[in-house]
Amino acid sequence: MNNPKRYLITSALPYANGPKHIGHLAGAYLPADIYTRYLRAQKRDVVFVCGSDEHGAAITIQAMKENTTPKAIVDKYHALLESNMKDLGISFDIYHRTSSPIHHETAQEFFTKLNNNGDLIIKESEQYFDDTANTFLADRYIIGTCPICSSEGAYGDQCEKCGTSLSPEQLINPKSTLSGNPPSKKKTTHWYLPLDKHEEFLREWILENHKSDWKTNVLGQCKSWIDAGLQPRAVTRDLEWGVTIPSDVPGGAGKVLYVWFDAPIGYISATKQWALDNNKDWKPYWEDKDTKLVHFIGKDNIVFHCIIFPVMLKLHGNILPDNVPSNEFMNLEGDKMSTSRGWSIEMDDYINDFVKKENGGGMMVDALRYYLTAIAPETKDSEFTWKGFQDALNSELVSIFGNFVNRTFVLMHKLCNGKVPPLHQEIIDEADRKLLEDISNAKQVVEANIENYKYRDALFEVIDLARKGNKFMQDKEPWIVAKQIGEDGKPTVSAQKQIDNCLHLCLQLTANLSILINPFLPSTAEKLCYMMKVVNKMLDWENAGKSNLLSVGYSLRAPELLFRKMEDEEVSIQMEKLKAKSKKIMEANQPAANVSNEAVKVEKPIIQFDDFSKIDLKTGTIISAEKVEKADKLLKLEVDLGTEIRTIVSGIALHFNPENIIGQKVVVVTNLAPRKMKGIESNGMILMAENSDGKLEFISSHVNNGSSVS
């Protein structure tokens, strides 16, 4: 969309169950902030909204962990997140929260409208229920034995050992993680959003209309989901913490909106609150076709912002996002960032260790903003390293950008009495014209890159302009020219003219740099304005590319260093800290992990003899074994049962080599219902025992094949 009347920019709502790390910052907040600051400098009508996502089961779980209430949890982390974002220069127009009354009203209205229009369907289903905790269980809070690979501790939605997606009903011997008891089943009614009805719309809107302007990773993911077949998705949950179903809706008692449904509506309620606070009308931002809506998110959020929320918006009569520039993930020192493993740099830690230090402040905010933008995972995962941070800060910000500004100011004070020198038209040469051209080109390149969501490239262009400034000054060598002294002991008239022109251009370049760097490094831009004694209005984007930003004869302040170097010692301190934090958290989690494992391993319920006698066990011998193509854990076995030879597929490839188990005597469940695995029908199951190391061993007998076991 070109030249929209107004922009609405959103960043993914951070989940208020704990502190957030610099990966979140790099993925969703910083790019959005850069884009917004750029648009503001363009004097566009733009609103940048965000807020804490405060609902969902994980909040209540976190409350139990911290032995407090969900409200206390969200209050605590909302305040922390809001202050962290502010400290790092993320310039939201509003940082809202989904626990606010206006959000509840908005989400309820949204639900009611869709429900009244017949856009939702109602289904009754049986779900697992924990009688002790008196609550329905989210998929994630049920664990049991994986039906595919037989490993313990598989979750209700997925087995992490073999990666299979599961539904809770498939788990063998399910347990509630809340009480450790086996859950019961209860009927419950829920509203669903029938995504499958909107497949055609999504195909056309995403895969046709946006096939050339959306990022390839986003398009690829969307296509993958659409092709896989969209399913109706539950909109409601049986929980207490969340947006309640409006009381006039029959059957809604005791239910809340599923957090995925209410969270994105938070963008709308935040806009409403912003409008109230600023005496504006919120509606055009969500209803007028001339509004450009852009969602900044990380790749885990693509499905919500490209598939689900757009369907909701369409049904509700709102505008659709113009783009969803999702980033990939940022790793940290060779490993994935993970809050639960303590392998992360929390925003709050960075702020305390660098920003709120004597030699920190805005320059260290900008240092982080610089590095995160320079290594932003725009097209693939990238990696944050402290050494890389140090290198980028020391060699690019300090040496190239900071040094250019500093030497310009120092020379101007030394050779031009601290005033902006005149530009002598008669001696302008090719290099001067080239520099002016570079400035104008840089503006256009930065512009194009920002508008195409390529912040890494845009920022590089700004630094490159400073690099060109350094080269220009080196070629002109005003400090050498100044040695051409006349009889009065001052530089000759012709020498002074050369000096004037060089520094005049370097100063105008500095002014341009402050405009171009402003969206990325706002503190730095502000400091430059202070040094140049100009008001912030000079930073308006329309001024970029001009060569008369500083008036001749205007006296400027003495230079201040824009950035400081990062010492080796600081790098090692941070590395130590990271390792220590990770170790501490892993140790703290260890006992908890054991407890949950033991909960899973409790005895199965007592069965009657009749139940046992239904199982037909026979002895046999493995006569052939081969790996199943393209499956890590499966072996295809031929087992001689005396009277017949059975094909059995068994998930034991990680434990045994096929050639080593030929001839192995085994006990087989022969009347298990056949089951296809990777296209091969398996007729039975081999009994195995797991030793204390988690290795599997065969259970065998030396009697003849085909003997019954009882």
Next chain:
RNA sequence: CGCGGGAUGGAGCAGUGGUAGCUCGUCGGGCUCAUAACCCGAAGGUCAUAGGUUCGAGUCCUAUUCCCGCUACCA
């Protein structure tokens, strides 16, 4: 399994049919106004692997390998 993204000199990345580039790092030289910095120059890549299409492929096609991710409130 399947699907999506990725694989280019030590590191990070550009390059989507026509002589393989950039930044950092390394090495050498120059200069000195500047936060021991800045400028210039050099070394360093069989563009993951194997085939194919083409006058010509990092770029298109096929197969393979490896990394990341995949309807989890981890960006």
